[in-house]
Amino acid sequence: MRGFVSCVSAEWLKLRSxxxxxxxxxxxxxxxxxxxxxxxxxxxxxxxxxxxxxxxTFDPLFTSLSGIALGPIALGGLAVGFITNEFSSGYLQGTxxxxxxxTRLIVSxxxxxxAPVALIAVATSYAAALSFNATIGLxxxxxxxxxxxxxxxxxxxxxxxxxxxxxxxAMGLLLRKTALAVSLFIGIYLAIPVIMQxxxxxxxxxxxxxxxxNLGASMVSATTPADGLxxxxxxxxxxxxxxALTTFGVVRLRRTSL
Amino acid sequence: xxxxxxxxVSNLTKRFGDLVAVxxxxxxxxxxxxxxxxxxxxxxxxxxxxxxxxxxxxxxxxATINGANYRDLTHPLRSVGAFLDPKSLxxxxxxxxxxxxxxxxxxxxxxxxxxxxxxxxxxxxxxKRIDEFSLGMTQxxxxxxxLLGDPEVLIFDExxxxxxxxGIRWMRQVFSSLAQEGRTxxxxxxxxxxxxxxxxxxxxxxxxxxxxxxxxxxxxxxVDPSVxxxxxxxxxxxxxxxxxxxxxxxxxxxxxxxxxLDAQQIGELALDARIALTQLVTLRDSLEDSYFxxxxxxxxxxxxx
Ligand SMILES: Nc1ncnc2c1ncn2[C@@H]1O[C@H](COP(=O)(O)OP(=O)(O)OP(=O)(O)O)[C@@H](O)[C@H]1O
Ligand SMILES: [Mg+2]
Numbered sequence: 001m002r003g004f005v006s007c008v009s010a011e012w013l014k015l016r017s018x019x020x021x022x023x024x025x026x027x028x029x030x031x032x033x034x035x036x037x038x039x040x041x042x043x044x045x046x047x048x049x050x051x052x053x054x055x056x057t058f059d060p061l062f063t064s065l066s067g068i069a070l071g072p073i074a075l076g077g078l079a080v081g082f083i084t085n086e087f088s089s090g091y092l093q094g095t096x097x098x099x100x101x102x103t104r105l106i107v108s109x110x111x112x113x114x115a116p117v118a119l120i121a122v123a124t125s126y127a128a129a130l131s132f133n134a135t136i137g138l139x140x141x142x143x144x145x146x147x148x149x150x151x152x153x154x155x156x157x158x159x160x161x162x163x164x165x166x167x168x169x170a171m172g173l174l175l176r177k178t179a180l181a182v183s184l185f186i187g188i189y190l191a192i193p194v195i196m197q198x199x200x201x202x203x204x205x206x207x208x209x210x211x212x213x214n215l216g217a218s219m220v221s222a223t224t225p226a227d228g229l230x231x232x233x234x235x236x237x238x239x240x241x242x243x244a245l246t247t248f249g250v251v252r253l254r255r256t257s258l
Numbered sequence: 259x260x261x262x263x264x265x266x267v268s269n270l271t272k273r274f275g276d277l278v279a280v281x282x283x284x285x286x287x288x289x290x291x292x293x294x295x296x297x298x299x300x301x302x303x304x305x306x307x308x309x310x311x312x313x314x315x316x317x318x319x320x321a322t323i324n325g326a327n328y329r330d331l332t333h334p335l336r337s338v339g340a341f342l343d344p345k346s347l348x349x350x351x352x353x354x355x356x357x358x359x360x361x362x363x364x365x366x367x368x369x370x371x372x373x374x375x376x377x378x379x380x381x382x383x384x385x386k387r388i389d390e391f392s393l394g395m396t397q398x399x400x401x402x403x404x405l406l407g408d409p410e411v412l413i414f415d416e417x418x419x420x421x422x423x424x425g426i427r428w429m430r431q432v433f434s435s436l437a438q439e440g441r442t443x444x445x446x447x448x449x450x451x452x453x454x455x456x457x458x459x460x461x462x463x464x465x466x467x468x469x470x471x472x473x474x475x476x477x478x479x480x481v482d483p484s485v486x487x488x489x490x491x492x493x494x495x496x497x498x499x500x501x502x503x504x505x506x507x508x509x510x511x512x513x514x515x516x517x518x519l520d521a522q523q524i525g526e527l528a529l530d531a532r533i534a535l536t537q538l539v540t541l542r543d544s545l546e547d548s549y550f551x552x553x554x555x556x557x558x559x560x561x562x563x
Contacts, residue, residue, distance in 0.1 A: 002365070003332040010363030014348075017355045090345030093313060094403070097340055098363040100312045100329040257272075257314040 007099050007108040015082065015112050024078035025117075028071055029124050035067025036128030040135035047140060060143045061150055062221045064132030065125055068157055069213065072164040072189050075117060079165040080172035080181045082113055087176040092258065102254045106173065110246065113169060114162040122158035125220075129154070149222030156219040156231055160238070164189075164212065167242045173249035189213055210237065261288040264411055264442040265310060270319035272305050272466075279305040281466035282319070287444045287459070289410070292437045294457030294474075295446040298553050302466040303446040304342065307415050310444075311340045323411055335364040339404030340413040344396050349389035353380065353399050356388065357406060366407050374402040393420035401432065411442045418452050430456040450549040462552050469552045477548055484508075484517045485524055488537040498527050513537065 015021055043063065047055070083106075086092035099105045129143040129150075136142060143150065168185045175181040193211045196204050208214055209228050218225060218234035229237070263286035272280040280302040287293035297303050308314040310321040312328035320327075323338055331337065348356055357371040375381040378398040383391070391399065397417055404412055412433075418426050434456045437443050447453045450460075454474050462469045462477070470477060484507055489495050492514055496506055504518030516524065521540045528535050 006333070006365045007363055010359045013355070013362055014351070014359045017351055017359075086348075089349060090343065091348040093343060094346035094348070094360075096313060097311055097342075097346070098335055098360050100331060100334055255315070257308075 003099075003101065004104055004108065007104055008111055010098070011105075011108045012112040020081065021078060024075055025120060028074040029120065029127075031070050031074055032065075032067040032121070032124035033127040033131055035070075036064045037131035037135045039063045039066055040132035040137075044135060044137045044140060058141060059221065059223070060132065060136070060141050061129060061147075061153055064129045064143055065153070065157060065220050067128060068121070068125060068161070068220060069216070071121065071161050072168065072212070072216075073186060075161065075165050076168040076185050076189070077178075077182050079113055079168035080185060081178055082109060082172070083169055084172040084176055084178040084181055088178060096258065103250050106246070106250050106253065110166050110169060114166050117165050118158040118162035121161035122154055125154045125157040147222070152231065153220055153222045156235060159235060160216045160219045163235075163238045163242050164216065167212065167238075167245060170242065170245040170249050173253065174245070209234075212238065212241070261290050263287070264289050265293075265321075265323055265413075265444055266325075267306065267310065267321045268319055270306065270309060270321055271317045272302070272309055272314060273317045279466055280309070283463065283466060283468055284319075285461045285468060285471055287442050289442045290437055290440050291458040292433045292443045292445060292453070292456050294450075294453040294460040295444055295463075296448065296450055296453075296460060296549065296553075297446075297463040297469075298448055301463050301553075303448075303463065304415050305466075306463075307340070307342055307413055307444070307446060311338065311342070311413060313342075333364040333366075333407070335360060335366065335407035335409065337407070337409050338411045338413065339407060339409040341400035341404045341417065342413070342415040344393075344400065347388050347396065347399065347403070350387060352385050352387055353391070353402075354384040357384075357402065360403065360406055364407055370406055370408070374405045377405065378402045394422065394425050397421055397425070397429075401429070409441075412436060412444070414443075414445045416446055416448070418447065426452065462549065464553045477552075484515050484541050485519065485521050486513050486515045486537070486539045486541060487524060487528075487535055488513045489528060490534045490536065494531065495524075495528055495533050498531055499524065502527070515541075 050058075086095060095105065096102070099108075129145070133142045145151070168181070171185050172178070172181040175184065189212050193208060193213055196208055196211070209218070214228060215234040215238045218228040219231050219238070221228075221231070224230050228234070265287040267286070268284045270280055270283045271278065283302070283306060295303055295307070305314060306321070309316050310323065310328065328334060328338065351359070354371060354375065357374065358368060360366070361368055361371055372381065375384045378401050380395055380398050380402065383395060388396070388399065397420060400414075400417065404414065418429055421429060430453070433443050433445060437458070445453055445457070457474060459471070460474055460477055461471045487495070492512070496514055499516055499519060500506065502519060502523075504516050506514060507517050508515035519527075521538050525535065525538060
């Protein structure tokens with residue numbers, strides 16, 4: 001435990017010392033909160049042109065959080081680089097000399113990465129909802145914080161982003177190459193669901209709700225989406241994927257000569 | 259001062275696929291001594307050192323420090339300081355930041371950061387990013403990294419690469435004084451003269467196997483010394499010498515070089531045969547010569563002649 005605490009504190013200092021950390025987090029906050037304001041403003045102006053069915057199913061919270069869907073792209077590079085840079089430039093050696101317990105090292109890195117991302121994502125989702133309310137105007141449906149499920153949504157947004165960056169980190173741990181891991185992560189997150197929809201096969205479409213982005217959408221929305229999973233089931237599944245990938249990465253790292 | 263084995267490598271083998279990088283290697287490094295670890299390029303020095311500090315897993319055999327595996331140590335920097343590769347430094351961080359990261363990771367007082375920076379003489383540039391460092395500054399930072407936790411055991415892989423003569427002398431003095439304080443210092447090199455003046459004990463490997471070990475003195479005399487003489491009857495004395503099974507290694511205009519007999523034996527032969535000697539000298543091979551002789555057969559990359 002003593003070793004774990006000092007390792008977390010060291011990795012935290014390291015993460016804070018890279019300028020790119022703040023660039024990635026800044027982009028994430030801007031995108032998240034900015035989309036809140038943008039979607040509010042655009043809804044306000046386009047409400048008149050919306051179909052009746054669109055008005056009936058309008059979900060202000062979900063709309064305000066659309067920027068969150070871009071979160072994994074904004075933060076994926078940061079998460080991947082936090083481990084692949086250690087491999088590619090070789091300073092993992094120095095890190096392992098200080099912390100030879102590789103499980104401890106990887107868990108510490110995930111803690112210092114995922115915990116602040118979770119907190120910042122919750123704050124960003126609040127900011128997104130508030131700026132949505134500010135721009136949509138008084139005569140439209142707004143996000144009501146006291147409504148059932150809204151707080152859960154905002155908290156699960158944080159958890160979703162924490163799991164997403166951990167997933168990206170685990171891909172970096174397994175692939176060791178920054179470019180390869182980033183493109184594969186973005187591929188899994190963005191491209192594969194699109195490709196799946198192109199095929200006319202039912203069973204393939206039935207698998208869509210289990211993809212990372214769709215699991216995230218289930219977690220973020222206050223109500224269960226029509227073709228999606230319950231928020232807690234989605235959380236559990238994403239946790240399972242991430243846990244399995246990370247465990248695989250750690251086991252492999254422990255067995256390699258490096 | 260007592261010298262106890264601290265780093266113990268026993269029966270160590272490390273394979274990379276078909277390649278046997280370290281082959282049944284065994285040696286010790288004692289406290290209070292600088293142990294020189296020598297071998298030509300590709301002989302397995304780095305592989306051995308990396309195995310001692312847990313970066314490599316041994317294929318078979320063990321490498322322990324005070325009886326423990328490095329990977330099992332909780333705060334290793336406090337007992338073992340190692341600098342094996344300049345690549346192990348994160349180039350985008352400032353030198354001071356990196357030392358602070360390491361101090362935190364092993365619960366070492368932050369004040370040690372400035373202590374070691376002062377000690378190696380790079381305090382004035384410690385706020386630069388490591389990628390702005392010159393080769394010499396990088397090597398000094400490596401020493402600072404190793405000394406950070408005030409460890410009893412120190413391990414360096416070719417630490418003098420790229421240092422100017424001043425830097426080399428400074429580093430030798432550092433190693434000597436660390437050993438004098440009772441620490442265990444293991445230093446690899448492929449140039450024997452680089453560490454001969456500061457190493458108490460030398461281990462020579464080739465193709466992953468132990469070729470020789472001992473003090474610098476012992477290694478120098480291991481190779482047969484050759485004796486050169488001149489006498490009033492060289493031909494007669496040579497005949498007597500060859501009768502005794504020794505070989506003539508060289509003959510000049512007046513002098514003859516012989517190996518297999520020492521100066522005393524040749525003197526006695528000359529006396530018995532009543533041949534007057536005009537010159538009798540033992541030429542001890544230099545350390546470098548004996549090192550070449552030892553490693554010659556195990557060179558992986560020999561230059562064509
Ligand atoms: N990770 C690895 N994968 C495959 N082969 C390796 C690996 N590390 C070392 N080797 C091989 O093992 C052998 C020993 O290499 P090592 O680096 O230990 O030699 P060395 O004595 O340190 O040489 P040098 O003086 O050039 O530094 C070499 O043939 C090298 O190619
Ligand atoms: Mg080497």
